[in-house]
Amino acid sequence: xxxxxxxxxxxxxxxxxxxxxxxxxxxxxxxxxxxxxxxxxxxxxxxxxxxxxxxxxxxxxxxxxxxxxxxxxxxxxxxxxxxxxxxxxxxxxxxxxxxxxxxxxxxxxxxxxxxxxxxxxxxxxxxxxxxxxxxxxxxxxxxxxxxxxxxxxxxxxxxxxxxxxxxxxxxxxxxxxxxxxxxxxxxxxxxxxxxxxxxxxxxxxxxxxxxxxxxxxxxxxxxxxxxxxxxxxxxxxxxxxxxxxxxxxxxxxxxxxxxxxxxxxxxxxxxxxxxxxxxxxxxxxxxxxxxxxxxxxxxxxxxxxxxxxxxxxxxxxxxxxxxxxxxxx
Numbered sequence: 001x002x003x004x005x006x007x008x009x010x011x012x013x014x015x016x017x018x019x020x021x022x023x024x025x026x027x028x029x030x031x032x033x034x035x036x037x038x039x040x041x042x043x044x045x046x047x048x049x050x051x052x053x054x055x056x057x058x059x060x061x062x063x064x065x066x067x068x069x070x071x072x073x074x075x076x077x078x079x080x081x082x083x084x085x086x087x088x089x090x091x092x093x094x095x096x097x098x099x100x101x102x103x104x105x106x107x108x109x110x111x112x113x114x115x116x117x118x119x120x121x122x123x124x125x126x127x128x129x130x131x132x133x134x135x136x137x138x139x140x141x142x143x144x145x146x147x148x149x150x151x152x153x154x155x156x157x158x159x160x161x162x163x164x165x166x167x168x169x170x171x172x173x174x175x176x177x178x179x180x181x182x183x184x185x186x187x188x189x190x191x192x193x194x195x196x197x198x199x200x201x202x203x204x205x206x207x208x209x210x211x212x213x214x215x216x217x218x219x220x221x222x223x224x225x226x227x228x229x230x231x232x233x234x235x236x237x238x239x240x241x242x243x244x245x246x247x248x249x250x251x252x253x254x255x256x257x258x259x260x261x262x263x264x265x266x267x268x269x270x271x272x273x274x275x276x277x278x279x280x281x282x283x284x285x286x287x288x289x290x291x292x293x294x295x296x297x298x299x300x301x302x303x304x305x306x307x308x309x310x311x312x313x314x315x316x317x318x319x320x321x322x323x324x325x326x327x328x329x
Contacts, residue, residue: 026051094169117129145180175207198258
């Protein structure tokens, strides 16, 4: 129990030892600290005159770390677990999951880092993420709609309070999952990772077309190869594309509307940007023309001033030569 431990610590702390005979030395201060004789440690530290600050500071840091660990150890263990909020997005070959260690996406995250993440594991159709911080324990267990390649799945502690998981789809072709989980009911802690998903909008259209084409070809192939018998067709027919749930359809419609609106905004601002650039180009042109004229004016003024100086110099030289010419005459 905690009481006997506290009693022992108090006895050690305040039971001043008579062996405080190394006052003023580093070894005396450190020895007193290590045996818990803080009165002797204080007296010895004062006697050193601050000469061993680094050694004492290093020792105290070790004690602070040990006390912190003791504090964490005596806290009551977590009695339950929380399912963290997460967002997901996909490309034709991968699934991306961003886990936030909080019960809601808009709630403050618990300061979980990579050291607090106890487990991230992958199997054919499951993903498990477990983390614990203080008295909080987070467990995310996902039963996936389709298979993944566990050996090619990765995760990282993206930032404090978050983890990012990347899953490799097991399909030999690019495919688009109608939903993430095997269950058709969307859990409350699941959200679409819109910022990530937007980057794959064009790929989604391409993949969905590929899937429809493959399904169409797969239905024709058994009849062409085996004469179209019902038995062969049933054995080799391609797996039908699973119907999307209302939630997924609604999310896709929202995404299409969002992408359309963003495209309109980009187009509008692109026109504004071009207008601004055209104005700047015209202004630069006018400045260049004005600058060229100004430079020409300066050059002309310079030429005239040089000519005037040359004329004045020639007049001065002629004035000097005039008496000599008169003498010769």
